[in-house]
Amino acid sequence: MDYTNLNSLQLDALREVANIGAGNSATALSILFSQKVDMAVPNVDIIKFDELLDNYGEDEVIAVLVKVLGEISGSVLYVFENDVAFNIIEKLTGNREKQLDEMGRSVISEIGNIISSSFMNAISQFINVQAIVSVPAIANDMISAVLISTFIEAGQYEEDILDIQTNFIGDESSKITGHFYYIPSPGALQKILKSLGID
Template identity: 35%
Template sequence: MNLDKEKKDILKEIANIGAGNAATAFSTMVDQKIDITVPRIELMPIEDLPEITGDQEDYISCTLINFEGEISGKILLVLEMQVVEKVLHLLFREGELPEDEIQNSALRELGNILSGAYLKAINIFSNLNLSQGLPAVAYDMAGAVLSSSVIDFNQSDDEIILLETEFIISDEKLELYYFFIPEEESIDIFFQHLMGDNLD
């Protein structure tokens, strides 16, 4: 996979709009103003994924969602646990957190909303009609949960697209790692549509 400047600029615009949509939806959920930073776009070797937070022993929340349509693949949302705890307290208004099952349900819904916000931007820019499946949420050390996710990707391409941004709530930054991972046979189709070089 190759990301030249033009492709990277389009992906950055997608990330800007997707993050803006996500921030608006998240703001409604927690009833607070949320700003975003300028997204960072990176083509990451897939074997580096377990070290995304800097340490494979860091605990994270990982939301994995399949998408399908004219192309197929997976979306991966990664949040460090301190971010997850902050998000849960925002969702439940700083009160005592509910039992794990309710927390998991809330995070699945959040992952679904955030993923949908980015996927909507991808659809607009690529003229693809992609839909997403139900989210699955896992908690564990980054090395364990992300290595498992990599195995499940079943793709031979050795790089994945990272759209990284930060939500700013009351001067506190919450970092979001969003990975867009088309299946190998979908990569060329995705970029053809993205660059306006659609096939008839």
């Protein structure tokens, strides 16, 4: 099946799971920021691996990568645009940086870990399978360089990728927009979608 052409009912099933993950993320981010963080309804889609490369072109991004182990193994890539990442760092540290230093990496790692874990926990609990998320790693480079070093050389990834566009809003300085990409190992995405009745 071509999972990039899902109908509205099938996308609603994915959106329901994404809403649970986004709600859990918003709760955790509210604690981190010491203020209420709201969420917009996530936009959910299935895209091809090549589209992920095309979405960012030659722009440099800040990305958090976590490995997913268990029955729905794969990797999660949470991608921030640079200005969003540096606004978050300034909000939490009080310092406006132009380069990603160790403190900044720690902040972004924590944010990415919260969002990635929340979404993967929501997916695994919704379909009743096990998924364990690894310690996050940070990359600050063009998306092509990140993907080549992480996925393409290993060769163990699916062409179909789950793309969840997130938007968390506290005040203007704690607005978190980004993309959650679940890049599955062979067969993992099909297992998730079939468990949701998408086959």
